[in-house]
Amino acid sequence: MPDWQDDDVDGLDDIETWMKQRAADVARLNDQQTEPLGRSLWAATTQTDAPISAFTPGDVRNLGASQLDCGPQPATPVANVLGRLEAAGRGAEDAVLLGHGDDVEAGLRSIPSLFSGAPIGSSYEDFLKQAQDQDSYDQAHYPLSRGLGEAAGTGLALIGTDGAAAAMVPRFATFSAARVMPALTNLERGRLALGGAGVGLLGQDATDLLSGHPSGWRDYVGAALGGATIGATGGRLGAVPAAALGGGVTSSADGLLSGQVDPTGVEHSMVAAGYLGGGGQVAGEIGSNALDFRDKGKLGEWLSDAKSFFQGNPVAATQVVRYLPGGGRTVLDGVLTNNVDGLPYETESKFGPTARLRKNQRVYQAQNPGLVRNDYWMPSHVGQLVGGGLSALGLPGIDWADPNRQFIGP
């Protein structure tokens, strides 16, 4: 087979077809309406800030040609409303699919080619071009509808992800002492924010290494701020909203530092982070609940040790025996390094909704009120940690892969 056929990426497998296609393209560009249409569209976009660019006269004619492909602007009010609704729908679809709405639409519309024998590559390219033209048309004629659709799609994607994650994880009934496990203090949240910033930086660095494209300092600042936001809000917000907030902060910070905040990019970052947060929440919750009970016990202990560390009072001794009046004894999981007046100094770790105190543990705690910190860990806590960590770590990668990403110099 000759080499030129191997390079035939658009699926046009004979020279006559190729010539016809090119002739149609030229005719399309030479249409008398293309240049004035392109110019008026370009002028309109300078007033609406729609992300459409045309740098050369050829680009302007292309812009006009694409508008011709989309047909004239609707004349009747009803058709106009329908056009706006469709633009909003396409905006919402793009938000849910992280800017890949055109690709998905072109892919779906190309499926019949699989059965008809038509070249799938060229069908896909044609449909993709049509979808992109339609996007430009929407941006030019219905920017508000498109923007509202994107915002609505962002909200729906996050609410849907949060709801789906909640529906997928097991529900447990537990006892009240476990339900009221003390929330984190502001100091602990501050430390978690620092940890989240570190995870964000790690994610940005990993993205740079894997993509081979070193990021600018703005990306690193954005990733750190996003990770810090996820760390600071974790526990107070669910995994999906915390991740979405962190994604929004990452993208907004990057944009603010570059002097150009891209609302679509911010929305995509929020949705992508929400997806990661929801996926991590489900994986962490189901995974930790499926562990063997021995591993659940070890995980609970590890979480308690990590909590003590983030409180700035790490565990100094483990498996410490305490004696009770009458000859009884109990073994504490941990004794902390510093005995600060009024704060628990010893730890007892439990994992799972049914893990309560042993009789002697309760007797000891009743005799020493306020001395022991009982950590009742649940699979949902693990889900929140995994969701937050995954979104802070993975957000820079998804942000980098966003097709709408605007590259700005370092």
Add this chain to the structure above:
Amino acid sequence: MGRSDSWIAVRGIDRPQVVERLGLEETGREIERWSAFLGLGDMRNGWMIVRSQDFDYPKPKLLASLSAGAEVLSCQVEEHVMVSIARGFRDGLQTWSVVHEPERGIDSLVVEGTPPPELADIEQRLRAEQDAEGEDADVDFMFDAAPEIVAAISGYRDDMDQGVLFTELQPVLPPKGPGLLQRLFGRR
């Protein structure tokens, strides 16, 4: 490490036999109960206790071989998830078991075989204590069924200071063979 450990009570064979059947040897060093991976104590009532920091140390195969011509009890406790297991072996066969897993219900106690008659009183008392606390209790009384039935028979309680002296046990290491150079040059 928190409490996720186990103990074995043996009666009917002497101390050296217990150590030998477990494939262990005594170091002669006295220990606190929780300070070594394995320890051996004499209850002075005919029962000897082998303690381990490993929840899974009393494997059924080990207990079966240990109980040849003897009576063996084992208890395993995991205090982070509140799982407790007690087993009885005699002459190489398991005769009963008692398992508490709170995920099956706070008052769940799965009994198999023919447990010692003392279990009935223990179970009744613990159930009454648990019922008195109500469903929202922060305490799990039934967890103590397994350790208590072993204590009722052997006298050993893991939650009491009984003044039992424990000595450290360690695995018997295979005799050290000649090194590479010794084998090459045939010198011992």
